Amino acid sequence: MSEASTKSKKETTGRTPVVGINARDYGLLGALIVIVALFQFWFTDGKLLLPANFNNLISQNAYVVILAIGMVMVIIAGHIDLSVGSLVAMIGAISALAIKEWGQPVWSAILISLLVGAAVGAWQGFWVAFAGVPGFIVTLGGMLLYRGLAIVLLTGGTIGGLPDSYVAIGARWIPEWLGRVNELDVFTLLIGILGALGYVATQFKSRAKLKARDLPRESVPVFAGKMAVIAGAMLFFAYLLAQHNGTPYVLILLGVLVLAYSFVLNRTVFGRHIYAIGGNRFGAMMSGVKTKWVDFFIFVNIGALAAVAAIVTTSRAGAAQSGAGNFYELDAIAAVFIGGAAIQGGVGKISGAVIGALVMGVLNQGLSIMGVDSAWQQVIKGLVLLAAVAFDVMNRRRSGGA
Amino acid sequence: MSDLILKMKDIVKDFSGVRALDGVSLDVRRGEVHGICGENGAGKSTLMKVLSGVYPHGQFEGQIEFDGEPVEFRSINDSEHTGIVIIHQELALSPHLSIAENIFLGNERASRGMVDWHETNTQAQVLLDRVGLKEKVTTQVLHLGVGKQQLVEIAKALSKDVKLLILDEPTAALNDDDSEHLLDLIRGLKDQGITSIIISHKLAEIRAISDTITVIRDGKTVDGFSMSDKDNSTSRLIRSMVGRPLDNLFPPRTPNIGEEVFRVEHWNAYHPVDTHRKVVNDASFYVRAGEVVGFAGLMGAGRTELAMSLFGRQYGTRVSGKVLRRGKEISTRSVNDAIANGVAYVTEDRKRFGLNLIASIAANVTGANLQGVSKYGVIDLHNEIEVAEEYRDSLNIKADTVSQRVNTLSGGNQQKVVLSKWLYTTPEVLILDEPTRGVDVGAKYEIYGIINKLASEGKAIVVISSELPELLGLSDRIYTISEGRITGDLLREEATQERLMQLMTAGEN
Missing domain, CATH: 3.40.50.300 (P-loop containing nucleotide triphosphate hydrolases)
Known part of the structure; x- marks a missing residue:
């Protein structure tokens, strides 16, 4: 009798409990919403989310998202990369030179840029992974090295007059294939609707899979609420962009990168190895993870992503400048830590890094609209970074997590 | 003056429910070398930590008397002021500092915050002569072998006017010559009136150096005898150390080899x-x-x-x-x-080598065989959960879900996760x-x-x-x-x- 009752108890408590709200993930999203609301309704009198401003928010901060994606992987593995800002300047210079001096077509200039980025990443990865030099030092050296080379390549000046197809990447919109209805770009609306539907469909599909296997899942209100917020936001943003010039090319680029890298980190063996190394390097080694090669490829990857950021930045500016990309590495690192990554490694998410980048972007944009002096903008961003991470640390200490 | 320099009575120490010391008593006579023996985990090191104030007064039960006076140490500093110095098995020297700097670390020869290097080095030289170490006092410690580092530790203890020197496994990492030298040194210190406690697994050695031996087992004092006693044999020592009967702790098995x-x-x-x-x-x-x-x-x-x-x-x-x-x-x-x-190896140190503590049970279980749940480098997360669920059932890992983080599990359940991980490599x-x-x-x-x-x-x-x-x-x-x-x-x-x-x-x- 008692045996039977304990057994049934085990079945009810041990099986398929509901997964509670992940306070950390949703807390971050909530913080972003609060910041947006503060700027929208109090500080900027509704100007933050004007269509043109929203468009600029995306295109001006695309580089933070791109670099943060690479950076979060570096930081999960327990390293850091200080060189990406300088690398953006150097590769921007190389892509402009390729077009203007070496007579390369745009596609070839882009390819060259990506290869140079990956090669620089391989160079840094070699020193970190195989020579055992800490990433902080290797990339601190790189920060000086690539900035210096950028100045040499541009002989201190700028290279402008880049062709239209190149400039389009960072500064133009997808043509309005389907025309406008009520002043709204139909194509952009369509992308928004498809995106929202796609999101809802994948959520349902994954929930169905969990249910089929009787695995724990979120409660219905949480599930529905989360979908409503995110799908609603997608539709609203599409509506904003449709009022302006439609979908920026760079938004599509960001979407693809975010989806692809979320997949890499969450679903691939390589991604899992990054978390394993960050969580316990010795343990990973003792489980047969080739820790050196994983370190190496993380740096190759962020080199290539720095090249993407360089192309976006250079094309948006319309010219390569030796001073481009200044402090970009710090923006990316700040985004990653605001996004909940841990300095000890092992913890971090693409979605967190993207939200962190958006927090930084909204601050940039909102403070600019308010006309806050750029010196004070830095002061405020510095304090926000400190506050976000301090909150996270104290939160974790209270909940007794690692 | 009392004949006993140290009297520890009925010491009880618990670690979150596990009793490490269960009424240990220890009497050490002035000027003797006192050996302490016991199996791994018997409680020897815990006892020494109680004595030296690593576990402050109040975190254990029982009384300690030193030099006839009751003492209540709150930190290592307290015990060192009284004249008790412990030298741990893992030496605690700072490798990039010189011998002299190490000897006076935390106890610098200084006036008004300025180190007096002349004083430091001459006093260090005197101490090195006392322990018989022929090295320059300015040599960095990292250039010394373990045996010589041990001597530096003893010189450091002497600089603090030590009355009772505790050595935890002092010869474990030493070769025969260095061990012999160390034991001679301890005999020499005894002649100078310094009492020593030696913890060692090497029974021959402990019988050779000690005047009195105390045996600890399962957190209790089980035997104590003087080397002048009639029965002071190694076999008595071994019997006392392992004397626990084999109870029915083991499930029966019929081997089929x-x-x-x-x-x-x-x-x-x-x-x-x-x-x-x-x-x-x-x-x-x-x-x-x-x-x-x-x-x-x-x-x-x-x-x-x-x-x-x-x-x-x-x-x-x-x-x-x-x-x-x-x-x-x-x-x-x-x-x-x-x-x-x-071949699979389940490490002795699961936190350091075995687990990713901040990851889920499922991620740990598949950690050494991700190929098993992936195709073309892409992990089937649902399949992974199923695999982890299988091991949760078969090894009876007590957790609500396999998504639970490993650092929330008890030691036994963590060990089952490590076992699962290696079993999954078939x-x-x-x-x-x-x-x-x-x-x-x-x-x-x-x-x-x-x-x-x-x-x-x-x-x-x-x-x-x-x-x-x-x-x-x-x-x-x-x-x-x-x-x-x-x-x-x-x-x-x-x-x-x-x-x-x-x-x-x-x-x-």
Whole structure:
């Protein structure tokens, strides 16, 4: 009798409990919403989310998202990369030179840029992974090295007059294939609707899979609420962009990168190895993870992503400048830590890094609209970074997590 | 003045529910060398930490009297002021500082915050002469061998006007000459009136140096005798150390032993830093299908080093020897080679080497065999959860979901996660290093059951353990290892704790 009752108890408590709200993930999203609301309704009198401003928010901060994606992987593995800002300047210079001096077509200039980025990443990865030099030092050296080379390549000046197809990447919109209805770009609306539907469909599909296997899942209100917020936001943003010039090319680029890298980190063996190394390097080694090669490829990857950021930045500016990309590495690192990554490694998410980048972007944009002096903008961003991470640390200490 | 310099009475110390010391008493006479013996985990080190104030007054029960006065130490500083200095097995010198700087670290010869280097170096020289170390006082400590570092530690203790010197396994890492020198030094200090307590596993050594010996077992004082007593034999010592009866802690098993699966021949490994020290010395052994083979050895005997050098050369330099699986030579040169050839190693230190504590149970279970749940490098997360669920059921891991983080589990359940991880690599040979360390009694029994089940499935199992009763309860055959050499190969029927202890301490007599 008692045996039977304990057994049934085990079945009810041990099986398929509901997964509670992940306070950390949703807390971050909530913080972003609060910041947006503060700027929208109090500080900027509704100007933050004007269509043109929203468009600029995306295109001006695309580089933070791109670099943060690479950076979060570096930081999960327990390293850091200080060189990406300088690398953006150097590769921007190389892509402009390729077009203007070496007579390369745009596609070839882009390819060259990506290869140079990956090669620089391989160079840094070699020193970190195989020579055992800490990433902080290797990339601190790189920060000086690539900035210096950028100045040499541009002989201190700028290279402008880049062709239209190149400039389009960072500064133009997808043509309005389907025309406008009520002043709204139909194509952009369509992308928004498809995106929202796609999101809802994948959520349902994954929930169905969990249910089929009787695995724990979120409660219905949480599930529905989360979908409503995110799908609603997608539709609203599409509506904003449709009022302006439609979908920026760079938004599509960001979407693809975010989806692809979320997949890499969450679903691939390589991604899992990054978390394993960050969580316990010795343990990973003792489980047969080739820790050196994983370190190496993380740096190759962020080199290539720095090249993407360089192309976006250079094309948006319309010219390569030796001073481009200044402090970009710090923006990316700040985004990653605001996004909940841990300095000890092992913890971090693409979605967190993207939200962190958006927090930084909204601050940039909102403070600019308010006309806050750029010196004070830095002061405020510095304090926000400190506050976000301090909150996270104290939160974790209270909940007794690692 | 009292004849006793130290009197510890009825010391009780608990660690979150586990009783480490259960009423230990210790009387040390002024001017003697007092030996303390006991198996690993008997409570010797805990007792010394209580004495030296590492566990402050109030965190344990019982009384301590020093020099006839009751004392209540709140920190190591308190005990050092009274004249008690402990030298731990892991030396605590700062490698990049000079000998003189180390001797006076935290106790600098200084006035108004300025170090008086002349004073520092001359006083250090006096102390080095006292301990017989012929090195310049300005030499960086990292250039000294372990033996000489030990002497620097003693010089440091002397600089603090030590009255009672405690040495925890002082010769564990020393060669014979250095050990002999150290023991001579302790005798010399005794002539100068300094009392010493020595904790050691080396029974011959402890009998040679001590005036009185106290034996601790399971957190209790079980024996104490003077070397002038009639019965002061090694066998009395061993009997007292292991005297616990083998109770019914082990699930029954009928061995069904098949053919030889795993054989290691002439295995050697040298210390990774001290590259002339041979840590594993010409070790050869074999394991058969369905057989549980125990490895008994004292701490520092080279058990873990043998296992880790075998498993992907994760320990040591200049590793050499042959590994055969079913008579054919295999490579275990890298961890991946070892796994691919059916060898799995469950480490003794699961937090450092075994688990990613901040990851889920599921991620840990598949951690050494992600190919099993992935295709073209893409993980099937649902399949992963199913795999983890299977192990949660079969090994009875107590957790709400397999998504739960491993650092929220108890030691026993963490150990089951590590076991699951290695079982999922489908090994033929399973090397378990201290499989029940830090695991409570109930979970121990479960883990023994798992080991028995794996053996009955035909796996070849090696169990390394510091607990002799555990080895005697589990194994079909037991190897003893001492100073890197395999010194014995006993069937379960012929093995007793006394016999094992003799072989484990062989080579020192």
